[in-house]
Amino acid sequence: MKAIFVHLSDIHFGQEKNGGDVVVNDDAKQRLIDDARDEVAKLGERASGVIVTGDIAYSGKESEYRTAARWLGELTDAIGCERINVQMVPGNHDIDREKISVPIECVLAQIRQSGDAVLDPLLDSAEGCDFLYGRFEAYRDFALDYECELDLNGQMSSGGRLELAKGRSIKFVRLNSALICARKDDKGKLILGKRQRVLPEASGEEIIVLVHHPLDWFQDSGKARSYLRNRARVLISGHEHFPRLLVDSVDADRDLLLVAAGATSPEEAVGDYTYKYNILIFEWDEDADALAVTINPRTWDDDLTRFKRDDAFMEGRPDRQVLGSPNFRRAPMPTVTPPEDRPASIAAPEVESVVIGCEPESPIDVTLSAANAATPAPDIEPSPTVDQRLLQLRFFQELPEGERLRALLDLGAIRPDFRGRLDHSMERRLFRVLIRQGKAQAIVERLDSAKAKKSGDVR
Numbered sequence: 222m223k224a225i226f227v228h229l230s231d232i233h234f235g236q237e238k239n240g241g242d243v244v245v246n247d248d249a250k251q252r253l254i255d256d257a258r259d260e261v262a263k264l265g266e267r268a269s270g271v272i273v274t275g276d277i278a279y280s281g282k283e284s285e286y287r288t289a290a291r292w293l294g295e296l297t298d299a300i301g302c303e304r305i306n307v308q309m310v311p312g313n314h315d316i317d318r319e320k321i322s323v324p325i326e327c328v329l330a331q332i333r334q335s336g337d338a339v340l341d342p343l344l345d346s347a348e349g350c351d352f353l354y355g356r357f358e359a360y361r362d363f364a365l366d367y368e369c370e371l372d373l374n375g376q377m378s379s380g381g382r383l384e385l386a387k388g389r390s391i392k393f394v395r396l397n398s399a400l401i402c403a404r405k406d407d408k409g410k411l412i413l414g415k416r417q418r419v420l421p422e423a424s425g426e427e428i429i430v431l432v433h434h435p436l437d438w439f440q441d442s443g444k445a446r447s448y449l450r451n452r453a454r455v456l457i458s459g460h461e462h463f464p465r466l467l468v469d470s471v472d473a474d475r476d477l478l479l480v481a482a483g484a485t486s487p488e489e490a491v492g493d494y495t496y497k498y499n500i501l502i503f504e505w506d507e508d509a510d511a512l513a514v515t516i517n518p519r520t521w522d523d524d525l526t527r528f529k530r531d532d533a534f535m536e537g538r539p540d541r542q543v544l545g546s547p548n549f550r551r552a553p554m555p556t557v558t559p560p561e562d563r564p565a566s567i568a569a570p571e572v573e574s575v576v577i578g579c580e581p582e583s584p585i586d587v588t589l590s591a592a593n594a595a596t597p598a599p600d601i602e603p604s605p606t607v608d609q610r611l612l613q614l615r616f617f618q619e620l621p622e623g624e625r626l627r628a629l630l631d632l633g634a635i636r637p638d639f640r641g642r643l644d645h646s647m648e649r650r651l652f653r654v655l656i657r658q659g660k661a662q663a664i665v666e667r668l669d670s671a672k673a674k675k676s677g678d679v680r
Contacts (some may be wrong), residue, residue: 222385223266226308227257227300228499230274230433230459231484234292240572246486249496249521250292253485256519256528259502263565266467267301269383270567272501274459274482275312275399276432278360282317286363290618298572304612306567307367308380310395312433315360321404325352329403333410336440340414344375353400362645366617368610371397376416380431381567385505387555388425391512391569394453398434411422411439418445419496420452425552427454427512427544429503433483434460450477454512454544457501462487462494464518464534468542474543478514483531496521510554511546574635609656616652616667617645628667632660 232250237243242485261268271293278285282283297304321329332339343349350373358498361371372378375492380393396417418441419430430449436442449456450471455478462484469477483497490496502515517540520531605613620628629635634651635643643651655664 223264224269224383224385224391224503225261225264225266225300226270226272226501226503227261227268227296228272228274228457228482228501229315229478229485230310230482230498231276231462232273232289232292232488233484233486233488234289235282236279236314236486236488245490248521250486251496252521252527253519254292254299256496257296257500260519261300264502266434267626270296270302270306271297271300272431272457273307273309274431274457275310276314276459276484277309277312277363280313280318281315281320281356281359282343283359283362285358287618290363290614291368292649294618298576303611305367305607305614307365307369308395308431309364309369309394310431310433311357311360311364311371311397311399313399313406316356316399316402317359318404320356320358324626325356326403328352329401331441332401332412337415340375340412341416344414344416357399362617364643365468365649366614369395374416375400375414377420382426383503383567385503385512386507388552389549389555390426390507391423391503392422392423392426392427392605393427393452394430396430396432398438406438406439409440413439413441413445414658419446420448421550422452422546427546427548428452429455429457429590430459432456432457435479449568451475453477454546454548455480455514457475458482459461459484464499464531465496466516466536466538467533468544470540470545472545474545474550475547476542478542478544480516483520490521493533495523496528498528502562505549505555506543507555509546510549511543512549513541513543515541519569605653605656609653609661612661612664613649613652614657616664617648619668620671624671629655632663632667633658 236245253382277289294304295306297306343353348485352585353372353458354371364371369380370378378395380395382390382392384390396413398413399412401412415523420430430453436446439445450469454476457480460483462485465481467479472475480499482499484494484496487494487496497520499519500517504513506513516535518531518534519528522529527569616625626643627649627652630637632655634655
């Protein structure tokens with residue numbers, strides 16, 4: 222089975238400083254949707270999803286993510302996948318620069334100087350985690366709606382597993398390379414940290430790592446590279462706005478494919494630094510019992526004012542790269558492959574149920590107190606269905622904060638005497654309480670009513 226992804230990086234919603242730039246960049250983004258629709262259609266299959274390797278926003282503001290959500294919705298609709306099927310990691314522009322205070326700058330400088338000796342103790346305390354992750358607040362809320370939670374304890378997060386054949390899967394692992402980013406960062410000075418270097422390993426499963434910064438931006442890249450070369454099969458990055466492709470032949474039976482993306486919307490589209498994106502196809506190569514990755518690099522043509530194939534990116538290499546895949550070969554050879562008449566879909570991350578008040582990979586207990594919650598939540602939260610996740614996406618994208626609070630109040634998720642502010646994670650839990658109470662249709666009616674009111678079609 223083929224798993225088709227549109228790969229974007231450095232979209233930079235909100236970077237434009239004047240109306241002319243808005244018009245030009247918006248046109249390029251619309252042409253990208255058209256091009257992706259056409260290229261995926263040529264493959265005769267629907268896409269499995271979208272990969273974004275950071276810098277979705279330009280200034281880490283909520284308004285920028287609202288614009289991004291609308292555009293990503295158009296893109297996913299065009300390529301035939303569900304709107305929730307977006308894998309993402311944060312970049313340095315996904316940090317709210319206004320939240321980088323003088324004390325934070327000082328701590329970040331100390332981390333860059335002393336490394337894990339300072340970073341680890343911070344990540345071991347709730348206060349330290351709040352201190353570091355507060356800069357990502359708008360990104361965190363946006364990513365939650367796509368099930369792309371940041372790990373708030375400095376560890377990697379899982380993007381779930383996708384089966385290519387019986388017993389042959391790829392697993393997405395997301396790294397936060399922007400954790401110690403400040404206002405200005407020098408190449409080679411960032412730190413991934415011990416908690417993000419140790420990749421998982423399982424028979425029959427090859428790892429696809431998503432990260433914003435290429436490896437040479439880290440002080441600890443040497444240590445990280447050892448784990449990546451031996452345990453990952455593909456590393457996809459962004460940040461530098463210039464695409465590169467490299468196959469690292471670790472040994473006779475093991476390869477690591479490194480794909481560095483160009484910018485979907487560079488700060489200045491000049492020469493080779495222009496609008497770019499990739500279409501990636503993952504599949505199981507039965508003959509080699511290996512992961513095969515086909516790359517269709519796309520670049521903007523100023524003369525044609527549309528996207529075309531980026532032949533320079535491939536540098537004469539074949540489009541299809543068959544990678545030495547030792548983790549596949551550790552598992553029994555597949556005898557049956559999944560049906561070919563549907564796109565490969567990503568299974569939920571390994572944590573299949575969630576204790577309310579303790580999201581996967583989050584150390585922060587944000588359970589509402591009994592005084593504020595209208596109905597006590599059960600101990601275990603089952604994994605949401607696709608329809609429930611799509612409805613959740615609508616709820617948080619279409620309703621402003623005040624309207625969401627009113628909806629939660631009217632539908633009985635919170636008490637009338639509630640006073641305070643709910644963060645996005647709390648709202649998300651309460652939304653799922655309503656779903657478990659059978660109020661999905663009431664939420665749909667609420668959303669449809671708000672949409673009609675906004676468009677003036679109110680009867």
